[in-house]
Amino acid sequence: MSLVDETHQRFVAKVGLQANETPRSMSFCAHAMVENCVMEVPDARLDPRFCDNPLVTGAPHIRFYAGAPLVSPQGAPLGSVCVISPEPRVALSDHQRSGLTVLADAVMSRLEARRVLLTKQAWEEAAEADPAASEKRFRVLADAMPQMVWSTRPDGYHDYYNARWYEFTGARPGDTEGNGWNGQFHPDDQAHAWDLWRRSLETGEPYEVEYRLRRFDGQYRWTLGRALPIRDEHGKITRWFGTCTEIHEQRLLSEDKDLVSRELSHRIKNIFQVIGSMIRLSSRGEPTLKAYGLKLSEQVTALGRAYDYVRVQEGTSAMTLQGMLREVFGAYNMNGVERVRIHGEEVFLSEHVMTPLALTFHELATNAAKYGALTSSTGTIDLTITRHDDLLQFEWEESGSLVLHSTERRGFGSELIAASIERQLGGRFTREWLPTGLKATATIPFVEDGAV
Structure with missing residues (x-):
């Protein structure tokens, strides 16, 4: 895992690599982090971007590289999660490519959670110091953050928002105190957000929800809201501290990917149907092959149904294995047996x-x-x-x-x-x-x- 700044890339976590950092000019990750998907380099010696790179011509003699970008919720490229090999490779499998993307998403979730935790700790440390001075320092820190920041009393009454909140929403100070914040959400999201917030207040569990937040120009933008409780030495909640991060572009990109996936699924399903029809039509003219053609057509149809069963449930977290297998085996059942x-x-x-x-x-x-x-x-x-x-x-x-x-x-x-x-x-x-x-x-x- 590498994070890239203006001059260097630093390896925050690594396995099998001795170096802790390299100049950015040598960085493969500086290229990967600005991609929209996994970047693959089958053989760096044949790639004009890297053929003269000291990491290719010398140790560790990189040949194959694959990196998934690390991008902040605000869209800023930070680095990548990558794998390298001294041997050339043709390409990653779909499974490996998906695994690398999932790993990058998990890293970004941990980084964002760490950011919230550090800000929460800063609040706690400031609260233990001089109240007036700590309050001033906190407000300066919160106003400097790119996220919208808010805090509430233990009962959930919102009594603070940073400058970024007012800039984004166009609300006037005081308009969204108490429960007024929920009115900034899209009407279709208000009940869900309020239910989750009420649950967190009752249980003390962290709050996390995606909703559409009204911007100052009246447009609703997808936003990720998170909050953690601050507790005293006895475990009692003294405040809630939260952030709102705009994720509108990422959400739209995800929806576009789903649309393409559904279209691809539709086309693949049609291919199954076409193959089955071709087998049936071809076998009609050959009486000796009619039974074989019918059986083969049934098997192709069964595999198509299994594929369709999986794809129909896309968007859910999991699918039933037995349901899929019943579709696969459907062609082998006879007369209801x-x-x-x-x-x-x-x-x-x-x-x-x-x-x-x-x-x-x-x-x-x-x-x-x-x-x-x-x-x-x-x-x-x-x-x-x-x-x-x-x-x-x-x-x-x-x-x-x-x-x-x-x-x-x-x-x-x-x-x-x-x-x-x-x-x-x-x-x-x-x-x-x-x-x-x-x-x-x-x-x-x-x-x-x-x-x-």
């Missing part, structure tokens, strides 16, 4: 975990239809899902198979499963042929909130 049975408690997982799992179990079901239990009209499969602390385990057991030994060569399907479970999700996958048929076990890391 559930041939692939799912057991175990419902599990909520994020989209980036669902996709490789969908590919894995679609491949297992396809193989079962070609080599295993689903080659028989009476064959069945039981998939049991269990949680063991920080692990999630899947047991796939086939019965009634006409083929009781492995006839599958290690080809694309095996490589796909290995890439999905082992390399992408960091798990383990094993398979063995029992007298009753195939038994496969997959184990992946799992934590309570669904993030893997």
Whole structure:
């Protein structure tokens, strides 16, 4: 993690790097921090920006670089979270690129939380000193901050706003004291903001909410509000200290990304439908291939439904694993008989975990239809899902198979499963042929909130 100023980049946190800082002229991060996404340099020797850089021609001999920008809520570039390698690489995977972006977001959240905490500590220290002098110092400090700053009495009565608040809102001093602040919010956000504020007052928990705040020109701008309580030596709240940070541009950018994502999802869904239609039309002219074409079309449709199931719920924190698997296995049920049975408690997982799992179990079901239990009209499969602390385990057991030994060569399907479970999700996958048929076990890391 590097922070870049006018003359240097400083490595605030690092792993595997000895240097503590370098001149800004050598900094890769100075370029990455002004990008809108992860910046990748596959081979720095071939990049005109860096080919003559001392960090490339000399130690640590950087070849590959990838950095996610660190940008303040006000839009100021601060530095980046990056990875470097002495070996060239083609590119990060989507999963790795997403992970680097999430890590950068987490760093910025910690930095902002640290900023609020330090300001809170400054307030506490000032309160312990001479009251008149400390009040004056605090007001100077608060007025110099780029954020809007406010404080309240223990009961939540707002009695102070810094100059930035009045500049942004155009309110006159005294207009927003007490509960008048809520009137500055968009009507659709007022009830939600007030409910969260009331909860914080009752519980003493930190306050955090996104809302639209009316600017002096009447335009509503998305804002992030945060507040922490100040307590005395007995734990009693003596004041609340809070900030408001405009995040309007970031919010609009996020909404634009969601719009593009939904459009891409729509196009991919159409591709599934087109492929299924092409298979059905092509097989009609070949009677010997009609049954095979129908089955293949059903499988493509099932995978399309699984993809659609994941994307429909985009914007939520997690999705149900069993719901997705029922979509994948739908094509293998016959006449209302559930041939692939799912057991175990419902599990909520994020989209980036669902996709490789969908590919894995679609491949297992396809193989079962070609080599295993689903080659028989009476064959069945039981998939049991269990949680063991920080692990999630899947047991796939086939019965009634006409083929009781492995006839599958290690080809694309095996490589796909290995890439999905082992390399992408960091798990383990094993398979063995029992007298009753195939038994496969997959184990992946799992934590309570669904993030893997």
